[in-house]
Amino acid sequence: MSSDAGVIKVTGSTPAENYDVVVGHGLLGRLAPVLGERVRRVLVIHPRALRATGDAVRESLEADGFTALTAEIPDAEEGKHIQVAAFCWQVLGQNDFTRSDAIVSVGGGAVTDVAGFVAATWLRGVRVVHLPTSLLGMVDAAVGGKTGINTAEGKNLVGVFHPPAAVLADLDALATLPRNELLTGMAEVVKCGFIADPAILDLIEKDPEAVADPASDVVRELIERSIAVKAKVVSADLKESGLREVLNYGHTLGHAIELAERYSWRHGAAVSVGMMFAAELARSVGRLDDATADRHRTILTSLGLPTTYRGDRWQALLDGMRRDKKARGDLLRFVVLDDVAKPGILEVPDASLLFAAYQEIAQGAAE
Ligand SMILES: NC(=O)c1ccc[n+]([C@@H]2O[C@H](COP(=O)([O-])OP(=O)(O)OC[C@H]3O[C@@H](n4cnc5c(N)ncnc54)[C@H](O)[C@@H]3O)[C@@H](O)[C@H]2O)c1
Ligand SMILES: O=C(O)C(=O)C[C@@H](O)[C@H](O)[C@H](O)COP(=O)(O)O
Numbered sequence: 001m002s003s004d005a006g007v008i009k010v011t012g013s014t015p016a017e018n019y020d021v022v023v024g025h026g027l028l029g030r031l032a033p034v035l036g037e038r039v040r041r042v043l044v045i046h047p048r049a050l051r052a053t054g055d056a057v058r059e060s061l062e063a064d065g066f067t068a069l070t071a072e073i074p075d076a077e078e079g080k081h082i083q084v085a086a087f088c089w090q091v092l093g094q095n096d097f098t099r100s101d102a103i104v105s106v107g108g109g110a111v112t113d114v115a116g117f118v119a120a121t122w123l124r125g126v127r128v129v130h131l132p133t134s135l136l137g138m139v140d141a142a143v144g145g146k147t148g149i150n151t152a153e154g155k156n157l158v159g160v161f162h163p164p165a166a167v168l169a170d171l172d173a174l175a176t177l178p179r180n181e182l183l184t185g186m187a188e189v190v191k192c193g194f195i196a197d198p199a200i201l202d203l204i205e206k207d208p209e210a211v212a213d214p215a216s217d218v219v220r221e222l223i224e225r226s227i228a229v230k231a232k233v234v235s236a237d238l239k240e241s242g243l244r245e246v247l248n249y250g251h252t253l254g255h256a257i258e259l260a261e262r263y264s265w266r267h268g269a270a271v272s273v274g275m276m277f278a279a280e281l282a283r284s285v286g287r288l289d290d291a292t293a294d295r296h297r298t299i300l301t302s303l304g305l306p307t308t309y310r311g312d313r314w315q316a317l318l319d320g321m322r323r324d325k326k327a328r329g330d331l332l333r334f335v336v337l338d339d340v341a342k343p344g345i346l347e348v349p350d351a352s353l354l355f356a357a358y359q360e361i362a363q364g365a366a367e
């Protein structure tokens, strides 16, 4: 077990719900202790692409005396489906999983989301520990207890809040992560920079090359800083009654793009365009200065992330945005910035304002 691990604490609704997010190398040995003494059976949920890692986790649990099984699920957004949850419920049922048993997720954010949902719903809630393997999973999806699956109408439309018992972010996993997955995950890191921690933006601007190297010190610092931002927010507002909405920066349009593209776009890429859109929206109503709006484009582009979107999809995007969880009735609500680290809400009763911002990010003429 490595001793270089850092621990970021998340405060739950009760002291028993507090948990640690551990960041470091070689963390598998920490899994058994965080599962706790009462757990006997463990279901390891992983995607096909990470079968070897899932098997290694199962074998390690068996060596520690647990009865461990694996459930292999479809990759990426294909896994965030009610039929996948039903498959996992079937495995749990057929193997007599009780309330003192547990689930372990191994994978990117899609896996932590669906595994968390399965844990939240099985017997109305069993323990879950997340072992995120993507950058995005580490800095965002595994932390904070939002779980979810998609429906035909949109992204994450079904889910519950179910915080994990622990998160073990093993940096060794990043060695096999494709470059595009690392960089799209960086969109959520940039988000944390704009909404709360300007040092993140400075680090990326100083050395965008190092940001593409998962073994670099700067990537580790970006991961720890982003988790710290998320941990602080979700500790204060687990169920998104107010403050937590800031973590949704860029997501109103981002989720609509994912739906319009039938999930062929990675979440982080869609959120990147969504942040640029939110910046243009804030600029257009005089809340954000030109330099900070333009800084979005510079930083995101330096990471190879998109800041524009096709100009012929306005109606589909508007329809998708109406199902955003921040909307209230017919009123669309956006997280916008008044400055770096000064997020707020903009209520938009009139879609023409949105269309104007869309024109600023649209490729070709917006229709
Ligand atoms: N619950 C939350 O708070 C929250 C926060 C942010 C995002 N999310 C969700 O997370 C998802 C996006 O997460 P993501 O970007 O990790 O996508 P993902 O889970 O779809 O993973 C992306 C790809 O990377 C592969 N992969 C993951 N780890 C790997 C590794 N170590 N080596 C090789 N390949 C690896 C996966 O198999 C997949 O093909 C979205 O569904 C999004 O809605 C949830
Ligand atoms: O944790 C949160 O809260 C977030 O909004 C983080 C987002 O990065 C994440 O994509 C989340 O799943 C979006 O939540 P949703 O409620 O809009 O589905």
Ligand SMILES: [Zn+2]
Pocket: 140, 188, 251, 267, 271
């Ligand atoms: Zn996100």
